[in-house]
Amino acid sequence: MGYFSTTKTIGILGGGQLGKMLLNTTRQWDINTHVLDPNNLAPARIGSNAFVQGDLMDYQTVIDFGEKVDILTIEIENVNAKALAYLEKKGVQVYPQAAVIEIIQNKCRQKEFYKKNSIPTAPFQLFGSKETLKDAIVRGLISFPFVWKSESMGYDGYGVKIIRSNQDLETINGGGCMAEDLVNIEKEIGVIVCRSVRGETVNYPSVEMEFHPTSNQVEYVLSPARISKTIEKKAQEIARQVSIAYRHVGLLAVELFLTKEGEIWVNEVAPRPHNSGHYSIEASYTSQFEQHIRALLNLPLGSTDNKVSGVMVNLVGAQNHQGLVHYKNMEHVLGIEGVYPHIYGKKETRPFRKMGHITIVNKNLETARKIAEQVKETIEVISI
Numbered sequence: 250m251g252y253f254s255t256t257k258t259i260g261i262l263g264g265g266q267l268g269k270m271l272l273n274t275t276r277q278w279d280i281n282t283h284v285l286d287p288n289n290l291a292p293a294r295i296g297s298n299a300f301v302q303g304d305l306m307d308y309q310t311v312i313d314f315g316e317k318v319d320i321l322t323i324e325i326e327n328v329n330a331k332a333l334a335y336l337e338k339k340g341v342q343v344y345p346q347a348a349v350i351e352i353i354q355n356k357c358r359q360k361e362f363y364k365k366n367s368i369p370t371a372p373f374q375l376f377g378s379k380e381t382l383k384d385a386i387v388r389g390l391i392s393f394p395f396v397w398k399s400e401s402m403g404y405d406g407y408g409v410k411i412i413r414s415n416q417d418l419e420t421i422n423g424g425g426c427m428a429e430d431l432v433n434i435e436k437e438i439g440v441i442v443c444r445s446v447r448g449e450t451v452n453y454p455s456v457e458m459e460f461h462p463t464s465n466q467v468e469y470v471l472s473p474a475r476i477s478k479t480i481e482k483k484a485q486e487i488a489r490q491v492s493i494a495y496r497h498v499g500l501l502a503v504e505l506f507l508t509k510e511g512e513i514w515v516n517e518v519a520p521r522p523h524n525s526g527h528y529s530i531e532a533s534y535t536s537q538f539e540q541h542i543r544a545l546l547n548l549p550l551g552s553t554d555n556k557v558s559g560v561m562v563n564l565v566g567a568q569n570h571q572g573l574v575h576y577k578n579m580e581h582v583l584g585i586e587g588v589y590p591h592i593y594g595k596k597e598t599r600p601f602r603k604m605g606h607i608t609i610v611n612k613n614l615e616t617a618r619k620i621a622e623q624v625k626e627t628i629e630v631i632s633i
């Protein structure tokens with residue numbers, strides 16, 4: 250294996266908070282890491298052995314970075330996939346594989362992949378442009394309401410919009426897209442699967458996500474999800490089916506809709522550490538970050554069981570604040586039992602920017618959820 254206290258290197262594309270948290274494990278295990286990020290002040294700059302500033306979408310930059318490492322992984326999916334395919338051919342171990350990243354970078358391609366692999370997902374139609382979508386509406390091939398999704402570069406809901414009228418269509422961009430049935434959602438849940446190089450696979454218990462009503466960002470993640478055993482079993486089976494289809498190496502966060510009719514549909518996946526798994530740092534026997542490193546190095550995977558229940562609160566920038574960040578009332582929050590803050594190290598806040606998260610652990614999930622609300626109401630991410 251040779252990665253502990255040697256010069257063998259894991260390269261990470263992206264130096265945001267996910268990269269920073271991956272580095273907790275590589276530091277703990279004394280594994281050499283290189284990080285590439287466009288921002289010279291990226292959160293994962295500190296903690297890596299070498300930091301390179303550069304564009305993750307630039308072919309040559311990614312190749313130059315990748316050629317100096319033994320294993321290459323990502324913490325963000327907007328990277329140059331063609332460069333990854335080239336590096337794979339040159340013998341760099343790229344996990345997740347370039348083929349997986351190529352599929353998930355495009356929402357339309359991803360949906361087609363589910364259809365082809367008989368994975369349950371909301372019905373959809375694909376369109377090459379806004380014009381062909383409009384034409385289909387005129388011809389009565391699709392009707393309001395539906396969910397418009399841009400094929401690429403959407404994140405945290407920016408490339409997604411519920412379309413209820415012709416007027417709503419005015420605000421969307423013109424590129425390739427899909428029209429997806431508006432799902433009658435009972436709950437949004439997630440299952441993180443991890444698969445090692447040799448194919449050993451483990452699943453984390455389902456988590457439940459609660460969304461902010463206006464920003465549509467995840468506000469609370471509850472582990473375990475408050476769902477019946479039957480639904481849990483179904484969610485786990487579907488997540489495993491998705492994992493088998495991708496044959497990924499490393500983490501795969503599977504986002505699922507539980508419909509009002511009790512169906513489980515796959516929304517989308519992320520082949521990397523995910524916000525829905527942050528709770529695992531304190532609440533699980535093995536954090537998602539350690540699990541990812543184990544998978545890449547082909548080590549035995551760790552237990553995914555919860556030690557305690559966990560609720561994660563995202564710390565996002567307050568609405569009317571932009572500038573140097575201040576975490577107001579942090580000392581009050583730290584006075585509460587079972588509260589673990591993570592500050593990502595971004596110096597400037599702006600409205601809804603993800604600045605950190607706080608995990609609340611407790612033997613009782615409902616107690617943790619109540620404390621999480623108290624934490625959310627107490628702490629404020631403001632500018633000074």
Ligand code: ADP
Pocket residue numbers: 371396398403404405406407408409429430431432433434437460465504516517
């Ligand atoms: P992003 O990649 O930007 O996070 P998602 O596809 O995950 O976009 O959609 C963001 C959110 O929009 C989902 O978490 C869900 O709340 C809502 N959403 C997405 N698709 C549908 C749908 N078909 N029906 C109802 N709500 C949806």
